[in-house]
Amino acid sequence: MxxxxxxxxxxxxxxxxxxxxxxxxxxxxxPQRFVSVHRIYGASNVAKLLQQLPSHLRAEAAESLCMEVxxxxxxxxxxxxxxxxxxxxxxxxxxxQLAKTQAEIAFLKSHxxxxxxxxxxxxxxLGFSNHQGSSGFM
Amino acid sequence: MxxxxxxxxxxxxxxxxxxxxxxxxxxxxxPQRFVSVHRIYGASNVAKLLQQLPSHLRAEAAESLCMEVxxxxxxxxxxxxxxxxxxxxxxxxxxxQLAKTQAEIAFLKSHxxxxxxxxxxxxxxLGFSNHQGSSGFM
Numbered sequence: 001m002x003x004x005x006x007x008x009x010x011x012x013x014x015x016x017x018x019x020x021x022x023x024x025x026x027x028x029x030x031p032q033r034f035v036s037v038h039r040i041y042g043a044s045n046v047a048k049l050l051q052q053l054p055s056h057l058r059a060e061a062a063e064s065l066c067m068e069v070x071x072x073x074x075x076x077x078x079x080x081x082x083x084x085x086x087x088x089x090x091x092x093x094x095x096x097q098l099a100k101t102q103a104e105i106a107f108l109k110s111h112x113x114x115x116x117x118x119x120x121x122x123x124x125x126l127g128f129s130n131h132q133g134s135s136g137f138m
Numbered sequence: 139m140x141x142x143x144x145x146x147x148x149x150x151x152x153x154x155x156x157x158x159x160x161x162x163x164x165x166x167x168x169p170q171r172f173v174s175v176h177r178i179y180g181a182s183n184v185a186k187l188l189q190q191l192p193s194h195l196r197a198e199a200a201e202s203l204c205m206e207v208x209x210x211x212x213x214x215x216x217x218x219x220x221x222x223x224x225x226x227x228x229x230x231x232x233x234x235q236l237a238k239t240q241a242e243i244a245f246l247k248s249h250x251x252x253x254x255x256x257x258x259x260x261x262x263x264l265g266f267s268n269h270q271g272s273s274g275f276m
Contacts, residue, residue: 040187045180049214057215064219068206076187077195080218081202087225094232101239105246112250119257 007034012043021047025062033066040069145172150181159185163200171204178207 008022009015011034016023022043026034037046046065050058071080078085146160147153149172154161160181164172175184184203188196209218216223 040179040183042180042183045178045183049178049210053214061215064216067219068210068217072187072206076191077199078202079206080222081205083222084218084225087222087229090229091225091232094229094236098232098236098239101236101243105239105243108243108246108250112246112253115250116253116257119254 007031145169
């Protein structure tokens with residue numbers, strides 16, 4: 001066994017060439033990572049997906065494929081589309097709660113203004129009758 | 139050409155068997171649907187994914203695979219993981235805005251209470267001096 005082979009080449013029982021498309025993204029110390037993408041996409045499709053990208057984007061692509069595959073293994077029916085639906089529902093709920101909270105603010109602001117105006121009116125009336133009372137006896 | 143063949147069997151140039159695993163989910167009138175999943179996953183991996191599920195869940199699974207593939211074609215680096223990140227960011231932003239708005243409500247409520255207490259104090263003071271003024275002349 002060649003200890004320098006990447007996880008993909010070990011799993012596929014082949015020599016790991018110096019320009020191996022898998023090697024930088026599937027190190028031998030994390031063998032499950034390759035096993036999972038191979039199980040869902042197949043090694044040749046993963047290789048094709050990576051090869052069509054410029055090399056500086058391949059690490060991110062391999063990472064997103066591994067994440068996608070993880071979601072698909074956890075939820076074989078919906079995969080990460082299930083998570084997308086759940087996140088979209090969370091956003092919808094948060095937007096509803098925000099709209100409700102903003103309406104509450106608008107109500108509180110208008111209520112606070114009305115209360116202050118009413119209290120100022122009361123205070124003015126009291127002040128006015130006090131003034132009248134005083135002047136009446138001057 | 140057999141017009142009864144599903145999109146998968148047409149594309150793969152084979153007979154469409156009565157128990158075809160693709161046929162219910164890849165009708166011949168939407169050929170691109172199969173072409174896309176085949177391009178990303180490969181026909182045999184799609185068949186494997188569908189076969190391992192109970193038949194009543196396969197339509198949903200085929201739909202989620204097609205959606206995942208669509209995201210991957212649109213964004214070959216991040217696929218639907220890119221959308222997941224963007225949705226998680228939206229939730230984070232919405233939660234921040236909600237916390238800010240709830241803090242504003244708490245402030246308005248406490249401010250409204252203080253204003254009312256202060257105005258009631260003013261009113262009470264005015265009423266008190268009015269009462270004193272009146273009683274002084276009674």
